[in-house]
Amino acid sequence: MSCSAGSSCNSIPSHKPRRSRRSRGCWDTLDTDSQSLSALGHFQTLPLEIFHMVLKYLSVKDISTLSMVSKSLGQHLIHYISTSAGTRRLLLQDFHNLELPGRREGASILEHYKSLGLLLKRCTLLLPTRDRLKYVHKVLSEVSCFKLSGCASPLHCLGLKCYGVFLQILTAGWDELECHRVFNFLWELSSLARKVQTVVSSRAGSARKLELRIRLYCRRVLLNHWIHRSDFAFWLTRILKPWPIVNQARLLYIIFGPVSSLDVVPQEWLMENNARLLLLSGNNICFTFMASKAVNGRAVELARLMVFMALVCEKDLYCMDWVVKMMQKVCRVFSTPWERNNFLQCLENTFAHMLMDMLQAVLAGGHDEEDNTFLNLFHLVNAQANFHKEILFLAMRSSPNTT
16 A cells, blocks of 8 residues: 555656646747747748748838848848849849839939848848858849949940949948958959959050950949048059059059040040149159159150140149249259250240140131130240249349349
8 A cells, every 4th residue: 555655656746747848848839939920020920922022012221121120030031132033123234224114213223222232231230241242242143244344335334333332332331351351352253453464564555445344343343432532542552552553553544544435545645634633743743753854864855744834834723933943943953054954945945836836726727616726825825924924033033132
């Protein structure tokens, strides 16, 4: 009895833990479902296909906001973006029309890619930079117009501009180290180093199409969309840093050089533009450049450049005494009086020849309304008068007073 009773008594507590474990397991399942439900909200009850159908009625900005609700919802949206339906919806590729028909409120394709950049920025918020870049590349890899040589008509394509605004939104607020990784990723992805090496080491104009594509890629993707100068300077520095200074100058010319139209290689600058650039570069750079010509015996080129600097000062309303003072500094570079006098003679000859050429062009007539020949003649006459006036003032101030 006692043994039986003992067995009976011992059998009772042996079942309680099992019932307790079943109870806890049930509650654990309920807790998990509750957490998942709280993470996905009412979307938890929808089949995946229905969820994707709901997304079709949301704008890209609304989907971007939705991605911030929870990590689970963000993962669902990452999956949606990777599907064929999401790709067709989000990766618009009609880059050769300024406006797409049927777009709500006439939003441009550039604005669409700004919103898409924000969406992917938020969806990948918790990923390391390297993984974020890999995912973004996987999403965008099928868009040929985003590639350096992917579009057959790059001048009439908005693809690179869209890629640029997308990257600007995606990387806005990232620290410098992350931006370094972005640039290195793009540098390798586009094989930009090899292509830049080709154009900077070859004769100007021998690779016209490649020069144009490098120009468009650097400006439209990496540079043009930044508002703050510090951001612009960062990306420009990344482009130039791998190259020696001679190649940097060539690359700057390819990216920013003056062109009559973007479908040609940058042509030789007008002398007036060269003079304007030197004037804006400041005293040190301007003097170094002109002194180099003086030392190397290029008096005719130096004189012509000096005349155009006087013309620029006249046109742009700078003080003419600056040109005269620069002429004085350059004259001190010449090693002999003969070289100095030869330069001054070349200077006066250049003024005379340019005046005669312009006057002859005016007298020949036959100019249309857009021809500025007469206006240029007017400015050159005034430039010569003011240049010599400053020289006379300087001479009078340096001469001893007479009674």
